[in-house]
Amino acid sequence: MEVFLKLPNLVEIIQPAVDFVYRWAVENGLGEKEAEEFATAFDELITDVVLFAFEEKGEFSVFLKSSLSQLEVTVQELGEPFDPERHRYSVERFVREGNFDGAGFEIIRNLADDFIYIYKGRAGKEFRIIKYIKHRHITQMLPEEKLKAEPEKAVGYQISPVSEEDAEDIARLIYRSYGYTYPKEDMYYPDRIVKAVKEG
Structure with missing residues (x-):
């Protein structure tokens, strides 16, 4: 399932967009905790886009x-060139200078399973946040009494050579399985099946 949004770089659009992404994440397989992490990472990303990417009004996709x-949210924008590798968050720098530069991206990296940045020159910048869906083990999906229940006994059967008495049943079986599309037409005639059985 894919969803596309075109949003203006306005502060008031951030919370509704984050709420939408959270609900979408839950509906598409993430647990509440993982969906909250996914939405918070998205919140950090678009807050940076809205506050810092454009000098004037703009929009992003x-x-x-x-x-x-997995779930993936991709944000594309045509704002100012930016290299996140040159703005890595540093605890030492924060302690020394009170500089939070890069903190938002550090939060995203910690909350996402994968965070990808692609600079496309004239086509702008692209950010991808990826979160993997954690599937439950089969033993977590069934009630305990079903897991402990004895398996049903296999139905008994017997293998024996085809006899003349089986001819009509064989013709019916072929019809029920193939309609009248079976390539060997003799199989629709009980008498021809009897003849084949006699001839061995």
């Missing part, structure tokens, strides 16, 4: 994509 194994 949000793409939400889900699969059986």
Whole structure:
């Protein structure tokens, strides 16, 4: 499932967008805790975009994509060039200078399973936040009494050579399985099956 949003870089758009991403994440397979982490990482990212990417009014795109194994939110914008590697958060720098530079991206890295930044030149910047869906083990999906229950006994069967008495049942079986599309037409005629059995 894919969702596309085009949003203005306005502070008042941040919370509704974050709420939407949280609900979408829950509906697409994340637990509440993981969805909260996913939405918080998205919150940090678009807050940076809204506050720092544009000198004037602008807009940015949000793409939400889900699969059986992961959720991904991609943010694309045409704001000022920026290299997150040059703005890594440093605890020492914060203690020494009170400088929070890079703290938002550090939070995203800690909350996401993967965080990807792609600079596209004239096509702007792209950020991807990925969160993997944790599936429960089969033993966690069944009640304990079902896990402890004895397996049903296998139905007995007997293998024996085909006899003339089986001819009509064989013709019916072929019809029920293939309709009238079975390539060997003789199998629809009980008398021809009897003849084949006699001839061995």
